[in-house]
Amino acid sequence: MVLPITDLDRRIWEEELEGFLPHRIFDAHVHFFHNEHCLSRPGQVPPEPLTTTDCPVEIIDRQVLREMYKDLFPGREVRFQAFGWVYRRLDFDRHNAFTATQVVDDPDSVGLMLVHPSFTAEKVAQDLDRYGFRGLKPYIFWADDPIECDIMDMLPESIIELANERELVVVLHLGKRLGIADENNVRNIISLSEKYPKVRWNLAHMGRSSIAWPLERAIDRVCDLPNVWYDFSSVTNTDVFTLAFRKLPLDRIMFGSDIPSDLQRGTMVGFGYGWVLITDKMLAPLDIQYCDPRMTYVLYETLRAARRACLLEGFGEEQIQDFFYNNAARFIGREP
Numbered sequence: 498m499v500l501p502i503t504d505l506d507r508r509i510w511e512e513e514l515e516g517f518l519p520h521r522i523f524d525a526h527v528h529f530f531h532n533e534h535c536l537s538r539p540g541q542v543p544p545e546p547l548t549t550t551d552c553p554v555e556i557i558d559r560q561v562l563r564e565m566y567k568d569l570f571p572g573r574e575v576r577f578q579a580f581g582w583v584y585r586r587l588d589f590d591r592h593n594a595f596t597a598t599q600v601v602d603d604p605d606s607v608g609l610m611l612v613h614p615s616f617t618a619e620k621v622a623q624d625l626d627r628y629g630f631r632g633l634k635p636y637i638f639w640a641d642d643p644i645e646c647d648i649m650d651m652l653p654e655s656i657i658e659l660a661n662e663r664e665l666v667v668v669l670h671l672g673k674r675l676g677i678a679d680e681n682n683v684r685n686i687i688s689l690s691e692k693y694p695k696v697r698w699n700l701a702h703m704g705r706s707s708i709a710w711p712l713e714r715a716i717d718r719v720c721d722l723p724n725v726w727y728d729f730s731s732v733t734n735t736d737v738f739t740l741a742f743r744k745l746p747l748d749r750i751m752f753g754s755d756i757p758s759d760l761q762r763g764t765m766v767g768f769g770y771g772w773v774l775i776t777d778k779m780l781a782p783l784d785i786q787y788c789d790p791r792m793t794y795v796l797y798e799t800l801r802a803a804r805r806a807c808l809l810e811g812f813g814e815e816q817i818q819d820f821f822y823n824n825a826a827r828f829i830g831r832e833p
Contacts, residue, residue, distance in 0.1 A: 499564040500553060500760065505791050509801065510571070517804045519818045522570060523825035524577040526668065526701055526730040526753025529596050530557035536586035545585055552757040557582075559599040565756060569796065576822075578829060580609040580634040580668065582757070589613055597628035607631040607829050609668060613639045618655040625663065631829055632666030632697075646672035648685045661693035666829060668699045668728075677704030678711035683718055690722045697828060699726045701753070708767030709736040716744045726828050728753035733765045733798040738806030747816065751825040752803075759796040 532555050537545045554561055566575040579600060581592040593610050600608035610630040612621060624630070633652065640646035648669065649657075660667055673679040677686075677700065690698060704719075704727060706712035719725060727745060729738065730753030741750055763776035777792040807817055823833035 498568055499561060500568040502568055503791065503793075505789070506793050506797065509793055509797055513804060514797070514800050515571075517807070517817070518570065518573060518800070519814065519821050520573060521818070521822045522573050522575045522752065523822045524566075524575055524579075524754045524756075525699065525751040525825040525828065526728045527562065527577050527579045527756045528557070528582045528758070529559075529562070529579055529599055530554075530582045530757055531592065531595050532556070534581070534588045534592040534595065535584040536588055537584060541586070543585065546758075548758045548761065549582070549584065551761060553760070557757060558595075559603070562599075562756070565760075569754075569794070576605045576826075578607050578609065578631075578666075578668075578825065581611045583611070583634075583636040583638055585638045587611070589616075593624060593628060593630075597630065601629065605831075609634045609666070611636070612652060612656060614651055614653055616656065618659045621656050622659055625665075632668065633660060634668045636670055637672045640672065642672075644672065644674065647681055648672075648689065657689065657693055657696065661695045664695045664697075664830075666697045666699060668701055670701050671705045675714075676711045677706055677719070678714040683715050686719055686725065687722065690724050694724055697724050697726065699728055699751070699828065701728050702731045702755075703727050703729050703737055703741055706737050707732065707765040707772040708734050709740050710770065712737060712740055716740065720745050725749065726751060726824070728825075729799065729803060730755035731759055731765070731795060731799060733795060733802050734767065735802045735805045735809075738803055739809060742806055742810050742812075748819060748824055748827070750820055751828060752821045754796050756796070759794060759799065761795050762792040763795055764792070764798040765795075 530552065579596060581596045589611055596608045600606050608630050609632045610624055612633045612635045635651035637643045637646055637651060640650040671677055671682050673682055703712055726749040728751045761776055763774050765772055766775050780790055826833040
């Protein structure tokens, strides 16, 4: 067993998740992980996110990922769309090469290329050809302003043009404090999806909507874009799912695990117009006595929220299979 599975985890699996999840799962948002490719050093500012030090393993390659899936989803067959971990300071060439080796002989899974905004379209094209990547993964950390960056600050338009020519997928973690509710983000999503219709965009984490109000503000303007999908990795709020199920095309909503990030024990909590991940380490000083204070994986909380919303909407096995396999298969251009 690679992961520490507690009796609480197992109870949640057996009582809530085992009868809900389909036999086949497609994980549309998972990271490979290799600390040797991280160029950060102790004391550097800003530091690497704690995820990298809290992860129970030093490396997540295909073999380790398969073992994790066995621990988390017993008896399930899991395929994946994977990319490297988003270290703040990264040896991109080594990390992308590492990702490529993990998917090269797996016909049912795909790898995406981590892209720094300084990369030229020529370099990206060469690496796509060299490694056989199916798409691109930019990230906020590599933009000049990781908080208030626009989409094109992470992914220059010359690279988007290349993605359109090659009909690539792009997994996008939106910047800005308001996420998908930000007016510039909404305008850019609309204009880029129309200008580059052959790119298939995945707005990760439901457009970075850890709580419902950011998605509420934007959903009526983006819901009809035909080349925009949404993965629900890291979303632990049932209201987000309910809103998405009622307003978004149901064939463009996909499961993602966000391993290793969602192997933290905790859940997203909303307050006012903000949200934060509360972890077991934050709860420990409270010495809670009135209930079982232990926390399960963020990933399991995501699945619990998805299950509650599916039950509320009355979805059957066919629709749940779409969310957890078929939609992601179609996203990457494969038949389910």
